[in-house]
Amino acid sequence: MKHKQEAGIAGGLVAVGLAVGTAAFGIFLGRRHSGGNDDAPQFARRSNQAEHALVGRSVTIRKPAAELYEYWRDFCNLPEFMENVEKIAKQGGPTGGAVWKVKAPGGGTIALKTEIAEEVENKRIAWRSVEGSDIEIMGEVRFSPAPGDRGTRVSLRIEYDAPGGAVGRSIAKAFLREPEVQARHDLKRFKMLMETGEIATSAHRRSETREAKQQENA
Amino acid sequence: MRALTWHGTHDVRVDNVPDPQVINPRDAILKITSTAICGSDLHLYDGAIPGALPGDVLGHEFMGEVVETGKGSTLKKGQRVVVPFTISCGGCFHCKIQQYSACENSNPAEKQDMSATLYGHPMAALFGYSHLTGGYSGGQAEYVRVPFSDVGPIVIPDHLEDDQVLFLSDILPTGWMGAENAEIQPDDTVAVWGCGPVGLFAVQSALVMGASKVIAIDHYPHRLELAKQLGAEVINFKTTNVREALMEMSGGIGVDAVIDAVGMESHGFAVDNMIDMVKQKVGMGADRASALKQAILAVRPGGRVSIPGVYGGMTDKFPLGALMEKGLKVNSGQTHVQKYTQPLLEKIEDGTLDTTFLISHRLPLEDAARGYKNFREQQNSWTKVILKPGMEKEGAG
Ligand SMILES: NC(=O)c1ccc[n+]([C@@H]2O[C@H](COP(=O)([O-])OP(=O)(O)OC[C@H]3O[C@@H](n4cnc5c(N)ncnc54)[C@H](O)[C@@H]3O)[C@@H](O)[C@H]2O)c1
Ligand SMILES: [Zn+2]
Ligand SMILES: [Zn+2]
Numbered sequence: 001m002k003h004k005q006e007a008g009i010a011g012g013l014v015a016v017g018l019a020v021g022t023a024a025f026g027i028f029l030g031r032r033h034s035g036g037n038d039d040a041p042q043f044a045r046r047s048n049q050a051e052h053a054l055v056g057r058s059v060t061i062r063k064p065a066a067e068l069y070e071y072w073r074d075f076c077n078l079p080e081f082m083e084n085v086e087k088i089a090k091q092g093g094p095t096g097g098a099v100w101k102v103k104a105p106g107g108g109t110i111a112l113k114t115e116i117a118e119e120v121e122n123k124r125i126a127w128r129s130v131e132g133s134d135i136e137i138m139g140e141v142r143f144s145p146a147p148g149d150r151g152t153r154v155s156l157r158i159e160y161d162a163p164g165g166a167v168g169r170s171i172a173k174a175f176l177r178e179p180e181v182q183a184r185h186d187l188k189r190f191k192m193l194m195e196t197g198e199i200a201t202s203a204h205r206r207s208e209t210r211e212a213k214q215q216e217n218a
Numbered sequence: 219m220r221a222l223t224w225h226g227t228h229d230v231r232v233d234n235v236p237d238p239q240v241i242n243p244r245d246a247i248l249k250i251t252s253t254a255i256c257g258s259d260l261h262l263y264d265g266a267i268p269g270a271l272p273g274d275v276l277g278h279e280f281m282g283e284v285v286e287t288g289k290g291s292t293l294k295k296g297q298r299v300v301v302p303f304t305i306s307c308g309g310c311f312h313c314k315i316q317q318y319s320a321c322e323n324s325n326p327a328e329k330q331d332m333s334a335t336l337y338g339h340p341m342a343a344l345f346g347y348s349h350l351t352g353g354y355s356g357g358q359a360e361y362v363r364v365p366f367s368d369v370g371p372i373v374i375p376d377h378l379e380d381d382q383v384l385f386l387s388d389i390l391p392t393g394w395m396g397a398e399n400a401e402i403q404p405d406d407t408v409a410v411w412g413c414g415p416v417g418l419f420a421v422q423s424a425l426v427m428g429a430s431k432v433i434a435i436d437h438y439p440h441r442l443e444l445a446k447q448l449g450a451e452v453i454n455f456k457t458t459n460v461r462e463a464l465m466e467m468s469g470g471i472g473v474d475a476v477i478d479a480v481g482m483e484s485h486g487f488a489v490d491n492m493i494d495m496v497k498q499k500v501g502m503g504a505d506r507a508s509a510l511k512q513a514i515l516a517v518r519p520g521g522r523v524s525i526p527g528v529y530g531g532m533t534d535k536f537p538l539g540a541l542m543e544k545g546l547k548v549n550s551g552q553t554h555v556q557k558y559t560q561p562l563l564e565k566i567e568d569g570t571l572d573t574t575f576l577i578s579h580r581l582p583l584e585d586a587a588r589g590y591k592n593f594r595e596q597q598n599s600w601t602k603v604i605l606k607p608g609m610e611k612e613g614a615g
Contacts, residue, residue: 024303135495150311181331188327196307196366197290198242200326200343202353204275204363205239 043157055161057183061191065143068194069122072141072185075114081189081199083182083210097130112136136161156187219591220268220607221275221322221359223588227265228586235275238363243290247366248282248299252380253357255279255593255603256388256415260265262348263316263590266482269332269350277358277387277605278345279301281380285361292368299371301364302387302555303356305343308369318342319552324365327353336531338341346550358586360607374428377568381574382566384604385419390573391558392478396526397427399549400475407431409464409473409516411448411509413441416526417479418576421450424477426570433467435460435509437485438598445577450493464516472518480509481527507533517568518552525550576602582609 045054061068071077075098079085084103091097097138101109112133117126128141137160146153153200192199221235238247240422256279261267283361284293293299305311312571313321321342325333330340333350343365346356355362374383396570397420400408408429410420413436424432425448435444437456453463464473482505510525517523523546541548542577565571580603581589589603 020229061311062314118551167540185327187328188330191321192307193326194245195309199245200307200324200327200352200365201241202329202343202355203241204355205236206241209241 010185041155041157054157055180056155056157057187058155059187059191060146060150060153061194061196065122065152067146068152069125069143069155071194072125072190075127081193083189096127098127105156106216110139113141133144154187154190156183158183158198180218219360220583221355222277222583222605223272223506224262224270224274224276225272226613228591229277230263230590232584232586233273233451235273235355235359238361240286240288240441241363243288244366244368245284245288246284246291246293246364246371248357248362248364249285250357250360250362250583250607251298252282252384253277253280253305253359253583253605253607254384254388255301255358255589255605256349256414258388259590260594261482261530264483267348267350269348269353269567271349271353274346274348274353275355276346276349276361277356277362279384280345280357280362281374281387282357282362284367290478291370293373298374298376300355300374300383300387300557300559301362301385302346302370302372302391303345303347304370304552304555305345305352306369308556310340310526313369313556316554318554318556324559326598329353342552352392356586358583358605360583368509370556372563374563378567381577382450383563384571385415385573386555386559386566388553388555389415390419390562391555392416392553393421394418394423394479394558394611395551395553396477396479396486396524396564397423397429398450399522399524400424400477400551401522401547402427402475403428404428405472406474407433407468408465408475409433409435409513410445410477410479411443411513412450412479413438414479414597415475415576417605418444418448418475418601420479420526420535420573421445422448423450431467431472432590433464440598441601444601447575455583460512460517468518472521473516473577474518475524476509476513476517476522477521478513478527480533482506484508484510495529500585505529505531505533507518507536510537511537513545517544517546519544521544521546523548526553530550569594579603580609581605582611583607584611 026198041056043054075088076090078088085100086103087101089099091099098114100112112131112135114127115130117128119125122143124142128138129136139158142155144153189199201209206212219235219237220232222230223233224230240247253379259276262270284295284297284299304319307323309354310569312321319342324343325340329349329352333341341351342542343352343354343385345354393416402408402424406429408424413434421432421434432450433453434450435453435455437454442452442454453460509523514523566573567582583605586605589605593603
């Protein structure tokens with residue numbers, strides 16, 4: 001599974017190269033459920049038919065959509081639960097520009113700048129990378145009501161590409177290291193934070209926590 | 219501080235480890251006053267549970283005094299509390315419907331993958347029970363960090379002794395839920411496999427719930443004697459053909475409900491059990507489910523199967539046909555401890571439940587390794603061991 005994924009990423013790199021751009025993003029939003037003959041989201045297909053690598057995951061959180069939307073809408077909050085993201089600084093402006101500091105192994109970081117591509121209050125936030133980023137990424141989080149009092153269903157979907165060549169490959173490997181696993185863990189942590197006000201850790205002492213380790217690396 | 223740590227199969231030691239700290243807002247730190255060794259600890263001790271790492275602090279049945287609290291804790295310093303072995307957040311879907319042992323938020327995200335792969339869903343966290351269930355340090359120690367301390371721990375009134383209430387943490391609610399899961403009706407005959415602490419509490423609970431007859435099965439005379447004193451009829455599986463005896467003792471009907479309080483390390487020399495024993499030894503991960511298989515064959519058509527005994531993986535030659543053809547109903551699970559602590563505390567206070575009759579040994583924490591060895595090897599006489607961190611160490615005995 002993991003090998004297949006990495007091969008997929010590498011292949012995508014060579015073939016697609018750098019340019020993805022706005023047009024592709026439109027297509028990306030449009031074909032969210034395309035490419036299959038059942039009701040499952042595309043990222044659950046056995047063979048992922050997207051041009052670019054695609055990951056997605058859903059969780060149900062026992063909180064109203066408005067509360068979840070509001071927290072996510074402030075991108076500065078995301079590093080709280082996103083494993084590889086150390087910091088996000090808002091640039092302001094009408095397009096919701098943000099500069100991400102993304103961890104790479106060996107202590108380096110990857111440049112990523114994003115803007116909001118589309119948002120529908122309490123329902124959806126989509127973002128995409130802009131010029132000056134080492135990777136091309138399009139992300140979308142959707143909030144929809146769960147049955148009864150089960151809260152809100154939150155679906156995260158990320159489509160990404162990295163530049164070609166050896167450098168690109170290593171960046172892809174670093175940032176996109178087991179992206180499915182990461183998306184899953186990130187969403188789980190988001191759920192914990194929203195439902196319990198904290199992120200579960202079995203650390204015995206403060207020096208063993210994720211935050212402590214992040215500060216060490218900074 | 220001093221703590222009992224796991225180092226490998228049949229190798230546990232009392233070591234120096236760093237004191238725990240408050241990390242999350244809802245945490246509390248307890249100074250342990252009493253902590254028990256559970257039958258589930260023996261599965262770890264025998265190396266039958268995957269995901270334990272050398273140095274892990276064990277212990278999931280404990281109580282103590284609150285010495286520190288995070289700002290989200292509702293506990294107060296100085297309170298005496300018993301802590302459920304299941305770590306539950308209180309706010310997720312499963313906690314809200316009182317399925318606490320299925321809490322979605324207590325097992326750290328990065329530790330959920332192993333159990334999600336094994337079981338299709340991640341497990342909730344448990345104290346001191348391998349990294350499959352979170353890797354939290356346990357309570358066979360001088361101090362312990364208790365997450366979600368506003369949800370789990372129950373405050374104990376001063377007039378109750380540690381020994382009376384300690385088992386609210388695990389085996390008492392486990393025996394109780396084991397009986398509840400047997401869906402006992404007044405005229406029922408209920409059979410309980412295993413007269414360890416869980417089985418004994420299941421026997422007692424089934425009688426309190428109004429079963430007309432409870433039959434307890436084991437091969438240790440003293441453990442069977444304890445079941446008898448509670449009011450059960452007993453069968454020694456070493457000397458008696460269990461299935462035949464159960465048919466006779468239920469008037470040819472078969473027992474209405476069965477409770478497996480043995481779990482994955484069933485004793486006995488039935489052929490399939492021997493094969494499973496070999497597989498378990500060479501790491502092929504077969505659970506030895508001989509008691510459960512016997513229970514499924516013994517229960518009457520349309521009867522109920524309750525499984526408080528712990529299983530971790532796969533088992534071979536499972537009588538699936540008997541389960542389906544007889545139309546059996548199965549209830550199981552790690553105990554939803556938080557659901558039972560308050561009502562069972564009341565039953566201890568009003569004398570409905572006796573919780574001290576099974577305690578055979580009280581040892582200082584320093585003697586924990588000896589406690590493990592004997593609880594495993596001298597099961598007849600070592601029926602339940604309580605460790606006391608404060609207690610003076612006696613001479614070897
Ligand atoms: N579901 C839960 O939440 C939960 C909680 C605590 C314990 N447990 C489990 O309950 C089980 C029992 O725990 P315990 O503390 O009583 O353990 P224990 O080891 O003291 O008792 C087990 C008893 O079963 C007997 N036994 C073994 N094979 C048998 C067979 N084939 N037929 C009849 N009896 C047999 C043994 O002689 C022993 O007396 C364990 O599997 C433990 O992990 C489950
Ligand atoms: Zn236990
Ligand atoms: Zn929960």
